[in-house]
Amino acid sequence: MPDTWLDIAPDAHFGPSCLPYGVFSTPDRPERRVGVAIGDHVLDLGAAARAIGAPFAGAVSGASLDPLLASGRPVWEQVRAAVRSWLADPVREGDLRPHLHERAGVQLHLPFTVGDYVDFYSSEQHATNVGRIFRPDQQPLTPNWKHLPIGYHGRAGTVVPSGTPVVRPVGQRKTPADAAPLFGPSARLDIEAEVGFVVGAPSAHGERVPVASFADHVFGVFLVNDWSARDLQAWEYVPLGPFLGKSFATSVSPWVVPLQALDAARTAPPVRDPEPLEYLRDAEGEPWGLDISLEVRLNGHLLSRPPFSTMYWTPAQQLAHMTVNGASVRTGDFYASGTVSGTGRGEFGSLLELSWGGKEPVRLPGGAERSFLEDGDTVAITATAPGADGTVIGFGEVTGTVVPARL
């Protein structure tokens, strides 16, 4: 990895093959700026682009990624190529050094203005597990599951950046054993380890985005923790789906990994049987399975390693499905994969599955046990993927600590 004059370890998560985008501020300058993570540094991209006179300086000089997202794929490719060349060219070191900040010293913010947020449900193992736990008397997968990527709209206004404390939600719950609904803090607060995809270039209302156009619309990828109150959800979700069991908070990682960084991570998705309808078929030779390996930690203890490569529906299929009815996507709309769960406990992406509905608590070091989250618990989700030439693509982390309910 000699493609930079910066001193970066060969196995660094944010090496020159990654170059994720985010929004940062510094203690001495609280205004938000667009940054690129490189090694242990953040490059102030707007300042650097202006200093160098880059033609795209306007798209990266705002307080969020919104203008860059809206500028479209040719500009995304131009910006990435320029940053790579700057970091590789020793002549540029003098131009860039003044705009590099120690990553440990910056504050990271929500990287873009969230439009609509859609949450899918595309892990066969997760959907099977949830079906078995929630509806033990029925087939675990509903009849539609293998025909379309099931999804629903989540609450955009409560999407928060990594590090935001999560207030334990309050609400109604009722099991068949309860005579009437109970009211109070959720007793089954959970996580969902997911991968998110943000739309840059919008689509027209009334027109579809085919599977093959995925990379023309989606800008990049990040991590999502879709906090879930299982007791509120179980009581409310029939017939119109999750609402308060999900809407209290959704945390996202601050660094958006551009799709171009994931070329080496593309992989064939699982065989789909039955074959999906034509609008959902993978583009010829262009599968959008992604070999992203997640890790979920509770209070520093590794709980599981969910493998994104096992997802039944790819993000390209999800986008095609979401727009097949003519619904448009806008800059800043994002969608999440659904909980990523592989085979076996070591690969499950929620406590609901890891504790099998609370029946088999997870053991933590020191003798503690967890079926669901307790106040003070901190959950962190991280991920990596293979990068170009044997490098590692890191996604950083999405983390949050549970704070007590407000009654």
Added chain:
Amino acid sequence: MPDTWLDIAPDAHFGPSCLPYGVFSTPDRPERRVGVAIGDHVLDLGAAARAIGAPFAGAVSGASLDPLLASGRPVWEQVRAAVRSWLADPVREGDLRPHLHERAGVQLHLPFTVGDYVDFYSSEQHATNVGRIFRPDQQPLTPNWKHLPIGYHGRAGTVVPSGTPVVRPVGQRKTPADAAPLFGPSARLDIEAEVGFVVGAPSAHGERVPVASFADHVFGVFLVNDWSARDLQAWEYVPLGPFLGKSFATSVSPWVVPLQALDAARTAPPVRDPEPLEYLRDAEGEPWGLDISLEVRLNGHLLSRPPFSTMYWTPAQQLAHMTVNGASVRTGDFYASGTVSGTGRGEFGSLLELSWGGKEPVRLPGGAERSFLEDGDTVAITATAPGADGTVIGFGEVTGTVVPARL
């Protein structure tokens, strides 16, 4: 009705007791401006406020209602009182006349930037009808229905102003009789006649909005047509709720009637049995049932008159429920009541109910029949409510014409 120097009929829908807000442009000046409807005119509110030197001119001088919504209840009351006094005071006629436009000649736009859109399901009659049609082998109301206002998030990015053509959605459908899913234009395109409520003053993340604080947060009321593709919906909606069956378009009326205009329309909601949990109880002596009478027309033919006063859950309860888990509301978030249906066919708010799932088509003048919408059909929803001193509060209309699917 002598409270204005304008010549307005006593039974006018947009008299001095109503004064709804909207966003308009004129053929000679395409920039969007905030307007108030009065009789057959639109007052350019920003221009008038600036001419008069009103202290709130800044809040009404933008291209949408957003700044006014965000300014909070004291400003909402101040603006309304000022406009009423201007219209009543003959001395102001000279100031205002230059800023009055013929209502028939203006173009109306989406009045505010939509944040999150939540759709409730709060008509007992509608939920009962849908349960009987969709799940004939089960109890029509799910066990949770009388304990909480069921709702879900809809797609904010496809909320369109009245008059926008509605492209027939395409997608998957499958009945139990079909061996595999079919793909194509929806054959069961429907409407839902609803009432919408837009949030002005935001709430803090992690805190609830009690029932008694409804009028501190909600700015006003308008009409909603939540277009629905029943065949797509029936196949997709288990287990996570409606998605593509709804997300292709939601039409809203252009005039937002301020909550203050509806004082005389407040009425006791139906008796709730069992009594709801404490956070959902009506504030003492302050019920938020609303006596709004809707009318639904198909190609000019009156289909039904849904009575909003029959809604089981009030908008104050809906807001309290939506935030009880700590979810915040933002300026521009709006929520819709759910389809308004009263007792009997003459009061149903959807074709699904009016044709009883397609089994009993509606007869139209000239011998035509409809179970669901055909290409070229135009649906218009209008409404009125009692205003102060025997006046009528009008809501204008939300209308849309179905155009053929794009394959």
